[in-house]
Amino acid sequence: MKNFIEVQNAEMVFTTKKGRFHALREIDLTVAKGEFVTLIGHSGCGKSTLLNLIGGLTLPTSGVLLCANREIAAPGPERGVVFQNHSLLPWLTCFENVHLAVERVFGPTESRAQLDARTQAALELVGMGPALQKQPHEISGGMKQRVGIASALAMEPKVLLMDEPFGALDALTRATCTTSCSRSSHAPRAQS
Ligand SMILES: Nc1ncnc2c1ncn2[C@@H]1O[C@H](COP(=O)(O)OP(=O)(O)O)[C@@H](O)[C@H]1O
Ligand SMILES: [Mg+2]
Known part of the structure; x- marks a missing residue:
């Protein structure tokens, strides 16, 4: 390989x-x-x-x-990072936080509707569909972590770098997220 x-x-x-x-x-x-x-x-x-x-x-x-x-000289969209401590912008909703990442990668080539659909799909994948319009201060630490995971997955990176990404999640949510990440069409593909 x-x-x-x-x-x-x-x-x-x-x-x-x-x-x-x-x-x-x-x-x-x-x-x-x-x-x-x-x-x-x-x-x-x-x-x-x-x-x-x-x-x-x-x-x-x-x-x-x-x-x-x-x-490797700087961050790049081919390398998605999920941080140990969630790093959301506090003044944006969950949807807007993920949308920022999606726009950065797909903004130049896709329509607004496509960007919105990508954002929504990634958040639903980690079970955050019901909390799209909530702001970081309105959700738990584990939910913030899931938004961070959604951001990374939504960018469809070629490699996903995760720093203890499930540490803040309870056991049940952790199992669901892990399964979603590995089965999803959004799962990263190590391809050149
Ligand atoms: N910015 C920094 N300045 C000084 N020391 C640091 C910095 N970042 C990490 N370290 C030190 O480097 C070591 C490795 O840290 P880290 O990579 O965070 O460990 P781990 O993730 O394995 O727990 C630790 O001793 C930590 O204190
Ligand atoms: Mg560490």
């Missing part, structure tokens, strides 16, 4: 008040098309740091990160 994500000898050093902190050292990772990879490790071992590098949210101190043979 062809490698889709490649991390080669990545290092991440943070500059803190107490000096340099070496968070990642000599990290090599390859993820092939269609492969499902889980990073497991104790709290603080560097999982989020590595995910942020692959997402292009931060750049490594040294080493190379590639997505489909292109260097």
